[in-house]
Amino acid sequence: MPNASTRPKRGRRNRRVPREDPARNELVSRSLESAQQCLFNQDYATAFVHYLLVLNLAPVLKDFARESFRFTLFKWADELDSLGRIQDLFDCYEQALELFPTDEVIINSMGEHLFRMGFRDEAAGHFHKALKLKPDYPEAKENFYRVANWLVERWHFLMLNDRRRNHKYQQAIQKAVEGGCNTVLDIGTGTGILGMCAKKAGAAEVYACELSKTMYELACEVVTANGMNGRIKILHLKSLEMEVPKDIPKRVSLVVTETVDAGLFGEGIIESLIHAWNHLLLPPQSTQDPSRPPSQTGRVIPAGATVFGMAVQCLEIRRLATAAAGELHSPVSCSSEDDSTEPYTTERLSRLPGGYTPLTEPFSALDIDFNNVQELEGLCSREVRRVRLPVTGEGLLDALAIWFQLHLDQESSLSTGPKEDTCWEQAIYPVQTPHNFPLRPGDELIVEISCRDAYLRLCSVAVARDGREFCLDDCLDPDKPRNNPGPSGNPYPSLNAEAELCSALACLGTEQSSGPRDYTLLECAEMALLNNQPYHDSFRRALAKLITNLKDARSVQGPSQGQGLEVMTLTDSPSGPMDPGPDPFYVLDVSEGFSVLSLMAASQGQVKAYSSVEKTQHQAVLRRLARANGVPEEALEFWLNQVEDEQAVLQRPSREKLWSAIILDCVETCGLVRQKLMEKATLARCLLEDGGQIFPERIVLYGMLVESDTLLLESAVQGKEPTLGFNIAPFINQFTVPVHVFLDLSTLQCRHLSDSVELFILDLMNTNANYTNRDVKVQASASGRVTAVPFWYQIHLNEEISVSTFNQDSHWKQAAVVLHQPLAVREGDWVRLTVTLQKKVNVSLWILYYE
Numbered sequence: 001m002p003n004a005s006t007r008p009k010r011g012r013r014n015r016r017v018p019r020e021d022p023a024r025n026e027l028v029s030r031s032l033e034s035a036q037q038c039l040f041n042q043d044y045a046t047a048f049v050h051y052l053l054v055l056n057l058a059p060v061l062k063d064f065a066r067e068s069f070r071f072t073l074f075k076w077a078d079e080l081d082s083l084g085r086i087q088d089l090f091d092c093y094e095q096a097l098e099l100f101p102t103d104e105v106i107i108n109s110m111g112e113h114l115f116r117m118g119f120r121d122e123a124a125g126h127f128h129k130a131l132k133l134k135p136d137y138p139e140a141k142e143n144f145y146r147v148a149n150w151l152v153e154r155w156h157f158l159m160l161n162d163r164r165r166n167h168k169y170q171q172a173i174q175k176a177v178e179g180g181c182n183t184v185l186d187i188g189t190g191t192g193i194l195g196m197c198a199k200k201a202g203a204a205e206v207y208a209c210e211l212s213k214t215m216y217e218l219a220c221e222v223v224t225a226n227g228m229n230g231r232i233k234i235l236h237l238k239s240l241e242m243e244v245p246k247d248i249p250k251r252v253s254l255v256v257t258e259t260v261d262a263g264l265f266g267e268g269i270i271e272s273l274i275h276a277w278n279h280l281l282l283p284p285q286s287t288q289d290p291s292r293p294p295s296q297t298g299r300v301i302p303a304g305a306t307v308f309g310m311a312v313q314c315l316e317i318r319r320l321a322t323a324a325a326g327e328l329h330s331p332v333s334c335s336s337e338d339d340s341t342e343p344y345t346t347e348r349l350s351r352l353p354g355g356y357t358p359l360t361e362p363f364s365a366l367d368i369d370f371n372n373v374q375e376l377e378g379l380c381s382r383e384v385r386r387v388r389l390p391v392t393g394e395g396l397l398d399a400l401a402i403w404f405q406l407h408l409d410q411e412s413s414l415s416t417g418p419k420e421d422t423c424w425e426q427a428i429y430p431v432q433t434p435h436n437f438p439l440r441p442g443d444e445l446i447v448e449i450s451c452r453d454a455y456l457r458l459c460s461v462a463v464a465r466d467g468r469e470f471c472l473d474d475c476l477d478p479d480k481p482r483n484n485p486g487p488s489g490n491p492y493p494s495l496n497a498e499a500e501l502c503s504a505l506a507c508l509g510t511e512q513s514s515g516p517r518d519y520t521l522l523e524c525a526e527m528a529l530l531n532n533q534p535y536h537d538s539f540r541r542a543l544a545k546l547i548t549n550l551k552d553a554r555s556v557q558g559p560s561q562g563q564g565l566e567v568m569t570l571t572d573s574p575s576g577p578m579d580p581g582p583d584p585f586y587v588l589d590v591s592e593g594f595s596v597l598s599l600m601a602a603s604q605g606q607v608k609a610y611s612s613v614e615k616t617q618h619q620a621v622l623r624r625l626a627r628a629n630g631v632p633e634e635a636l637e638f639w640l641n642q643v644e645d646e647q648a649v650l651q652r653p654s655r656e657k658l659w660s661a662i663i664l665d666c667v668e669t670c671g672l673v674r675q676k677l678m679e680k681a682t683l684a685r686c687l688l689e690d691g692g693q694i695f696p697e698r699i700v701l702y703g704m705l706v707e708s709d710t711l712l713l714e715s716a717v718q719g720k721e722p723t724l725g726f727n728i729a730p731f732i733n734q735f736t737v738p739v740h741v742f743l744d745l746s747t748l749q750c751r752h753l754s755d756s757v758e759l760f761i762l763d764l765m766n767t768n769a770n771y772t773n774r775d776v777k778v779q780a781s782a783s784g785r786v787t788a789v790p791f792w793y794q795i796h797l798n799e800e801i802s803v804s805t806f807n808q809d810s811h812w813k814q815a816a817v818v819l820h821q822p823l824a825v826r827e828g829d830w831v832r833l834t835v836t837l838q839k840k841v842n843v844s845l846w847i848l849y850y851e
């Protein structure tokens with residue numbers, strides 16, 4: 001027991017009870033009262049200042065004022081965001097976190113602002129911290145799942161699950177280190193696996209760099225867990241910023257990297273290696289001095305690459321790349337005249353809906369030696385190379401598909417070809433021409449290959465047939481110089497005389513011009529939406545039926561019920577006059593992003609349509625389509641051009657007039673329900689006239705049980721065995737998300753273990769029909785392991801007309817809940833799925849299972 005006679009140590013005095021300070025108490029009381037009054041008056045800026053004063057002077061009031069302080073902070077932050085005062089916004093959050101450093105709600109909210117502004121690493125840190133403070137906090141959990149897809153892209157899991165790739169890299173590194181390369185730099189280390197391979201092989205010094213903050217921190221954790229902390233130096237730097245001796249003490253003898261994308265050069269490997277050779281690597285082995293040991297010379301793994309390609313016909317690529325007879329196309333372009341656009345996109349050819357047809361044999365497009373710095377430096381200045389490819393198949397030229405063979409050393413290589421079982425996709429160079437050129441055997445396709453701006457660029461420029469060349473690029477431009485004119489005076493006559501207008505807009509076309517083409521760029525997903533003909537045709541029919549019903553109702557009510565009211569806007573006066581005649585029907589399209597539904601509504605006649613699209617190019621496309629289809633200019637307005645506050649779009653109008661129809665965008669392209677959908681639907685219902693309708697009126701969720709190893713491999717590092725002997729899975733699997741998005745179920749490698757079943761209904765017109773939980777029993781139609789539950793939607797525009805997000809023409813993809821602990825079932829077994837609608841967060845559907 002303590003010695004009672006021991007004298008207390010100096011300095012350990014009894015704390016005095018602080019004296020009451022009447023003036024301070026009065027200030028706190030008045031400020032608290034002022035804060036509450038300002039809150040009532042919606043003066044959130046002043047309320048926030050008063051709360052800061054109160055809580056700094058009287059911390060004892062924190063628990064009492066926490067909820068009101070949060071509310072004030074969030075409202076004031078939203079105002080600052082709308083005003084563009086970003087620094088002030090984050091200053092407010094910093095002040096709030098000084099008062100409440102462990103408040104998971106404030107931390108999560110700050111993360112949401114960071115994510116919206118593009119600071120994904122920082123946002124993830126906040127979501128992760130909020131989850132550590134409260135593991136069952138649903139808002140932070142969903143936010144973390146969403147940001148995890150950005151921070152740790154799914155290909156990281158595929159690469160770590162690719163045993164063949166891992167083993168070949170390990171062998172090449174071990175061979176180099178044992179051959180004398182004892183100082184190593186791993187550029188773009190990711191999880192740190194290649195650097196650890198070098199250290200395990202016996203390298204004396206290993207350095208690694210990683211630009212992503214998330215991956216840098218992950219690599220540090222992995223290296224420490226594998227007992228190499230202090231033996232591998234990891235730098236949170238871009239390799240281009242590294243210097244000797246500031247970052248590493250001396251030049252290294254080996255650089256290992258895998259900073260390659262599907263198009264080989266897209267992650268900047270050329271620039272990185274040029275800098276490495278000039279600043280970080282020892283000089284390469286010289287033929288003039290072959291006796292120098294490997295420890296005194298530099299080399300790179302991989303040693304080089306060979307790029308291959310072929311021409312293909314593919315309806316899916318065409319659907320994502322062009323519309324309206326080529327007048328609208330995606331920004332992905334391999335045009336010979338435009339360096340500003342992205343030259344390629346990426347796809348896994350083996351999983352494209354509808355497949356693809358090779359039109360040529362594979363050809364060699366480029367060879368590159370990563371151990372030759374002069375070759376690297378001269379790559380961008382290489383002359384444009386022209387190749388003539390014999391056409392072996394018949395079809396329309398939609399794209400050039402590219403892949404490569406990565407030479408790790410003289411003996412070992414990896415292929416990313418479309419027939420390989422590989423973690424890489426292929427690069428797709430869409431061919432965007434005014435005409436769809438049908439190729440046939442015996443033709444020659446003329447392709448130009450260059451490496452401007454360190455991108456590999458391929459451009460199909462012409463087709464040779466019967467001794468004549470037909471230009472593919474801007475062939476309708478009369479001002480373009482031409483050689484060898486044909487009988488008609490046009491040296492490049494069209495192989496397909498009739499240019500089809502895009503029928504996907506359900507009878508909408510584009511302007512036709514005999515002059516130079518005026519192209520408009522849209523994103524690939526927007527092109528797919530434009531080409532979703534069944535969706536637009538269904539909407540046109542559903543809206544026409546609604547308008548007919550409303551006309552019939554007005555004729556019964558008489559003109560006094562519906563006419564004589566002014567055009568409803570949120571401003572004091574309408575933006576333009578309507579033609580005299582019957583009172584129009586008002587349609588509001590609040591779809592997020594690009595939508596042509598407002599234009600289709602305006603084309604119905606007697607309809608005043610409002611679109612909420614914001615981007616200038618989106619508005620330009622709608623105006624262009626409106627002119628081409630004879631839609632009066634005053635029949636289509638852009639709502640947000642008249643409204644300062646974006647939140648006012650769905651507010652009750654000050655006029656008597658209500659909306660005849662409100663169009664909501666219910667499903668994201670990725671396959672998930674839109675955030676806050678039900679809140680918008682609740683507000684929209686209040687703004688409808690009698691007989692008015694929300695489009696769609698309801699959506700029905702369908703799903704099935706499947707067995708798919710592919711989904712498991714793309715979602716987490718699999719197996720209990722360490723990856724190449726290293727403990728990596730527990731760390732990167734922290735970024736595993738339960739829902740896999742952007743799936744194409746029609747080409748997914750999987751076994752169906754059940755029929756499709758109805759899982760959930762969201763009724764946007766009748767809230768009483770909705771529920772928050774539903775148990776569904778699904779019978780297994782085959783034995784196997786349930787690894788995922790893919791789901792999609794039937795979108796009901798009215799009682800009779802609906803469209804599916806799971807069909808060949810859909811611009812929507814599907815999603816799936818992935819079960820990381822597969823459930824073994826036998827044919828005839830019943831599996832119960834619990835489907836939950838989490839309305840308090842964002843509208844999302846999570847599927848849980850148990851027998």
